[in-house]
Amino acid sequence: MGTEKFQNMKITAKGEQRAHVQLNQLKSLWFNTGTLCNLECSNCYIESSPKNDRLSYISVSEVEAYLQEIEEGELGTELIGLTGGEPFLNPQIISILETILKYNKEVLVLTNANRVLKRHQNALLNLKSNYNEKLHLRVSLDHHTEEVHNQEREKGAFARTMDQLKWLYDNEFNISIAGRSLLTEGVNEATQAYQDMPEAWGIHIDLKDKLVIFPEMLSGKELPEITVDCWGILSKKPEDQMCATERMIVKRKGEDKPVVMPCTLLAYDERFILGSNLSDSKKDVYLNHPFCAEFCVLGGASCSSTK
Numbered sequence: 001m002g003t004e005k006f007q008n009m010k011i012t013a014k015g016e017q018r019a020h021v022q023l024n025q026l027k028s029l030w031f032n033t034g035t036l037c038n039l040e041c042s043n044c045y046i047e048s049s050p051k052n053d054r055l056s057y058i059s060v061s062e063v064e065a066y067l068q069e070i071e072e073g074e075l076g077t078e079l080i081g082l083t084g085g086e087p088f089l090n091p092q093i094i095s096i097l098e099t100i101l102k103y104n105k106e107v108l109v110l111t112n113a114n115r116v117l118k119r120h121q122n123a124l125l126n127l128k129s130n131y132n133e134k135l136h137l138r139v140s141l142d143h144h145t146e147e148v149h150n151q152e153r154e155k156g157a158f159a160r161t162m163d164q165l166k167w168l169y170d171n172e173f174n175i176s177i178a179g180r181s182l183l184t185e186g187v188n189e190a191t192q193a194y195q196d197m198p199e200a201w202g203i204h205i206d207l208k209d210k211l212v213i214f215p216e217m218l219s220g221k222e223l224p225e226i227t228v229d230c231w232g233i234l235s236k237k238p239e240d241q242m243c244a245t246e247r248m249i250v251k252r253k254g255e256d257k258p259v260v261m262p263c264t265l266l267a268y269d270e271r272f273i274l275g276s277n278l279s280d281s282k283k284d285v286y287l288n289h290p291f292c293a294e295f296c297v298l299g300g301a302s303c304s305s306t307k
Helices: 060-074 092-100 118-136 146-152 156-170 187-201 231-235 290-297
Strands: 028-032 079-083 106-111 136-140 176-183 210-213 246-248 259-261
Touching: 028 060, 060 092, 060 187, 060 246, 079 092, 092 106, 092 118, 136 156, 146 156, 156 187, 176 187, 187 210, 187 259, 210 290
Parallel strands: 028 079, 028 246, 079 106, 106 136, 136 176, 176 210
Antiparallel strands: 246 259
16 A cells, blocks of 8 residues: 555555546547647646647647547547647647548637737638638636736736637637636636626627636645545546546657547646557546546536537
8 A cells, every 4th residue: 555645546545446437438539739838827737838848749640640540430529629738839730620620520729819829810710711610719818807817827918818819709710718716716706707807808708608617726735536435425427527538649759659648637647648549548547646636526627618
């Protein structure tokens, strides 16, 4: 029996059976387009920055190989997600998007919309014209107030992001917002504030079905390990966790090919590599990481909605 938490893949520090999740159906497949980002945010779970290239830019041919596997295996995957880093820094991002859309898949792109969309506006308009409802962009706002958002990102970041959000709104893109609830405010309070905020920027949309609020994740916070008994104690179900319906593709710096991980949160931990193809990734995922407890089981959050 170990003395530290989150060490043994199947047994907790207390010697209890660790909870695990089976892949029921691959409804969502995520690609990390690369960890480089034009911003460096203090609360970024993947530590993206202008210098962090631990995950390389993924190529359009690498993306297409997994799309082909989905087709050939008749996996029924409904959504392809793109995250980073900042996806719109990847030099092949438009080709990647067009390839996914040609496979008739819904695609969700997570972006900070801080300057990065300007260089791609014409290409995005063309994609929207050709594929309309299948292209979704989710804009990240660390808070519904300019002050807190800028504290996390940089001075002027809130205004620049809202400017690009307004451009997306004016051009009738499918847009949603990813927000964050602070420890000092409730989720309901944060939700209402996010819903009210866009009006001041001339963005007149009902965010009721277009807003995802994530819990604040604090590195170093003491967290419980999730055991098999926790499902009943917490009234949670393994089939409701992200890794029951999704996987993520990452390409590590210096490696020849991408690998499959359980979800968008676990990009660096080699213990969670499930193989190099989707067939190999149908393994049970043991919840042996603090993010499994903080974000998913206790936080009840999910990345895959196209709201």
